[in-house]
Amino acid sequence: MNDFFTLTFFTRLLTSLLGTLAFAVLFRCRARHLPYASACGLFTYAIYYTVDYFTGSIFLAAFLCTAFTTAFAEGCARLRHAPALVFLVPGTIPIVPGSDLYYTMRYLLQSKYESFFIHLQNALLVGIGIAGGIVSVSLIVSAWRKYKGLHLHH
Amino acid sequence: MEQSKEFYKNNFTDYLLCLALDVGEGMLKSGGEVARVEQTIELICRAYGAAHVEVFSIISVINATIRMPDGSYSSQMRRVKSTSNDLYRLELYNEISRSICRETPALAEFDERLHAVKKKRAYPAWVTIPASALAASSFAVFFGGGLFECLIAVVIGALVGVIDLALGNHLNDLAKIIISSFAAGFLSSLASVLWSSVNSGEIMIGTIMLLVPGVAFGTALRDLLCGDLIAGSLKTLQAILAALMIAFGYILSMAAIGAV
Structure with a gap:
């Protein structure tokens, strides 16, 4: 556990919060939802890090944390009377595989094919994990909505 | 109308x-x-x-x-x-x-x-500039950058915000991505040429986060799997094209730096 609470972890928690806040403003998220949207980003990263730490699988980490984020966003949507997208779109930002995409391009240019494939694989795994997390929870939520006869805007 | x-x-x-x-x-x-x-x-x-x-x-x-x-x-x-x-x-x-x-x-x-x-508008249009600067610098640090990388990412992030505002609806989104990605790649590499201790990668990643269609890809796949096949495929295509355009702008900037 000693290497769980590292300085990097805390730096990343703080920057994921700030980064999500900035993205929420870029996406024109209403000021009164900003704390929830930013918290969503913070939790997303905290779960991603924890699952990655204990299982070593970035796919599983991305999948589980996005599933949580989607559920959290649906919860916020209900509480705050706003579409779930308002929280989901900024909330998933911290685990978007921007760095893997960068290294994929860079190693391709440098003809380091082994590293290129590793980062491409990581980017795809995380991308599919994110999509899987959103889809699985969305399907459950929409099934529940149908069962209750609720519409998207209620 | x-x-x-x-x-x-x-x-x-x-x-x-x-x-x-x-x-x-x-x-x-x-x-x-x-x-x-x-x-x-x-x-x-x-x-x-x-x-x-x-x-x-x-x-x-x-x-x-x-x-x-x-x-x-x-x-x-x-x-x-x-x-x-x-x-x-x-x-x-x-x-x-x-x-x-x-x-x-x-x-x-x-x-x-x-x-x-x-x-109605939630914020005045200019908030795009500080918000882009904050987003790019936060993620530059998130992915391992230090203070210096953070400061340069502030500048480049703000620039991407300015590009976005200045071009507005005049130019198609993919062209905007190419220009932003080129500018970010060029400036971050230039910074690491000028100050050898600067890691251009971390700055570039911070900026890529601004352009990358990560969430769009996720929601596109959701549309696809929830039965909106046509809308979902179009969105997926949009996201893939955006990722390719980021790569195009970046590679172009590397070629330009190589030529300088």
Whole structure:
């Protein structure tokens, strides 16, 4: 556990919060939802890090944390009377595989094919994990909505 | 647009569908899901007594037909040319559709409420610049950058914000991505050439986060798997193209740095 609470972890928690806040403003998220949207980003990263730490699988980490984020966003949507997208779109930002995409391009240019494939694989795994997390929870939520006869805007 | 509305006001069915499409168009333009757009238009028309509502929407077109109990009929198409993320407007349109369905006010009042939303903004346009700067610098640090990388990312992030504002709707989104990605790649490499301790990678990653369609890819796959096959494939294609354009701009900047 000693290497769980590292300085990097805390730096990343703080920057994921700030980064999500900035993205929420870029996406024109209403000021009164900003704390929830930013918290969503913070939790997303905290779960991603924890699952990655204990299982070593970035796919599983991305999948589980996005599933949580989607559920959290649906919860916020209900509480705050706003579409779930308002929280989901900024909330998933911290685990978007921007760095893997960068290294994929860079190693391709440098003809380091082994590293290129590793980062491409990581980017795809995380991308599919994110999509899987959103889809699985969305399907459950929409099934529940149908069962209750609720519409998207209620 | 205003003229055509004057004409519509004499025909309840046409006017109703026109207003419902306005709401749908607003949602689509603010980044709403296709399912939400289709459902909203249907609910609004049904709230005003439509017996039959058929709506089909993809990301760039909404097609809708309604038939009232008295047999009057309206069929309209709406072309939506650009979409972006404006969560504030999306929320407002959602609120409007909820209140309209509950209260079913006279169409003229519905029209007025819609008109008021079109003028509303969550923030002034310039917040894009500090927000981009904060986003790029946060993620530069998130991915391992130090203070120096953070400061340069502030500058480049702000620049990407300025590019976004200055080009506005004049240029297509993919071209904007190429220009931003090129500028970010060029400046971050230039910084690492000038100060050898600077890691251009971390700065570049911070900026890539601003451009990368990560969430769009996730929601595109969701649309696809939830049965909106056409809208989902179009969105997936959009996301893949955006990623390719980031790579194109970056490679172009590397070529330029190599040539300098």
